[in-house]
Every structure is written in structure tokens, then in C-alpha cells.
Amino acid sequence: MRITKSDEKLIKINNIIQKNIIVLADDNHLINNCNKNIISEIFNESKRHYFEIFCVNDGIEILKIFFNYENKDLFKLLITDENMNFLSGSEAI
Numbered sequence: 001m002r003i004t005k006s007d008e009k010l011i012k013i014n015n016i017i018q019k020n021i022i023v024l025a026d027d028n029h030l031i032n033n034c035n036k037n038i039i040s041e042i043f044n045e046s047k048r049h050y051f052e053i054f055c056v057n058d059g060i061e062i063l064k065i066f067f068n069y070e071n072k073d074l075f076k077l078l079i080t081d082e083n084m085n086f087l088s089g090s091e092a093i
Helices: 003-012 030-044 058-068
Strands: 018-027 049-056 077-080
Touching: 018 030, 018 058, 030 049, 030 077, 049 058, 058 077
Parallel strands: 018 049, 018 077
Antiparallel strands: none
């Protein structure tokens, strides 16, 4: 879910929208896209939260995203496949 420039101004002015991170991990890009659409629709109803959704292909990319953010509290949801290349979902968790 993306926000527009006018939404960014509202965030700065009202400071009511909270940024959160959702990570979707699957080596099948079609499943990642379906999951992204479902998650976007679920959280689209909420106007007080902004979710940045990352779609990744394996467990190593999960770790890269996680370790690139200082504030680990921003991570609210991780949906992962078990059988992925390089690093499985349970190994990444």
C-alpha cells in the first residue's frame, strides 16, 4: 500500500498515522502478490496505520530487511513459506 504526497503531508501535520512493516516471504512471486493484495485490503480500512509491505523470495532477504531497520518494533507481521531456497522460513525466524 502506497501513500501519496498529500497523505505524507497529513502524516506530518496530524501525526496520527503509524508506520508498520509487514514482510511476505515466498519463492513463488504469484503467491507473494496474492498475499500482498489480501493484506492490503485487510488493512486498507484503517486510516490510522500505514503498512509498508515487503515481498521477498527467501529467508536471507527476510534477515536483510530485519537487520536494516533500527526500530524492530515496526515489524508487525511476517508471513513466510517453509520451503524456500537458501534459507527456509523456520530457519529465518
